[in-house]
Amino acid sequence: MRIPRIFHPEPLPAQGTILLSDDAANHVGRVMRMQSGQELMLFDGSDAEFPAMITNASKKSVEVEIQGRHEHSVESPLDIHLGQVVSRGEKMEFTIQKSVELGVNTITPLISERCGVKLNAERFEKKLAQWQKIAISACEQCGRNRVPEIRPIMKLEDWCAEEYDGLKLNLHPRANYSINTLPAPITKVRLLIGPEGGLSGEEIAMTEQYQFSEILLGPRVLRTETTAMTAITALQVRFGDLG
Incomplete structure (x- = not known):
């Protein structure tokens, strides 16, 4: 047992x-x-x-x-900071749980123009505590000894504007480049995942202003929680410790 x-x-x-x-x-x-x-x-x-x-x-x-x-460490050599626009109900919990299992180091919940979740400050605080418990439980299950930080909820532009010394990626279905075309080696990635309705044109332009590179996952349009898992897995295969 x-x-x-x-x-x-x-x-x-x-x-x-x-x-x-x-x-x-x-x-x-x-x-x-x-x-x-x-x-x-x-x-x-x-x-x-x-x-x-x-x-x-x-x-x-x-x-x-x-x-x-x-x-005993099972941490990936790739440091991933996931910026996830808050999704509805269990979708956000699923994203947090699975991204922790896949080796993400930091998660910041984000509010964007098309974010479908509207909560007041008190309810967001309760959600934050709940999400941190989900991250802890995921570590207990998957064997990680370092617990990823779930940061306080931020506005999308405030998160994009933070200083960062790694590669910054924004997934976009009409991008010209894929994860496989990114130059190696890469040790730090800030990964932005938008809401179900995608980022607005103004938000996409804003991410470009803050030097986010647009990349493509494939020919199909994925749900936001599927997008996060697929992108993290592809990054870990290419630069981390999967595969």
Whole structure:
């Protein structure tokens, strides 16, 4: 049976006894119903894993004894910062989950002219916390020990205007170049994925002003969540650690 991987939000010692965070304790104690004597693998956002054993478990708290520290990284050599215009409902959650599994390092939710999601500041804060939990859960599942950051929601132009020392890409169905024609090597990519209705003409012109290069994925028009997964996979195959 696979040993469950659990994220701990604070730096872990190589040896010692700790209490799991409230979220982790709820998952281990209430959802998984694990008991004393069972094993866990903890990680804290560093390139390390911490084998541990449950010493005391209740519905409200879980105590574990850490039994060592092992350096272990499955991070891609390609640093990808995904700028994703917020999509409706489960589509955004799907995009975050799968992009984390595929190795994205940073995700910034964006608001564009044709963004179909209208939320107030309080609801966006709740969404942000929910999206970060999805990223943590994806790391627990896929074996990553570094948890990607879900940044606060930004306006599209503000994100495009940020200084960045890597390649900046905007996917466009009428672009002349593909990911396979990009020159190697590339180690950092800022990838922009627009909404279902695409970026407006003014927004596309704006991205060009900030030195984003337009690239094409293929002859078919993809949904926004499919576009993100396809582009990230193609970049990881070309410059990262897939394939």
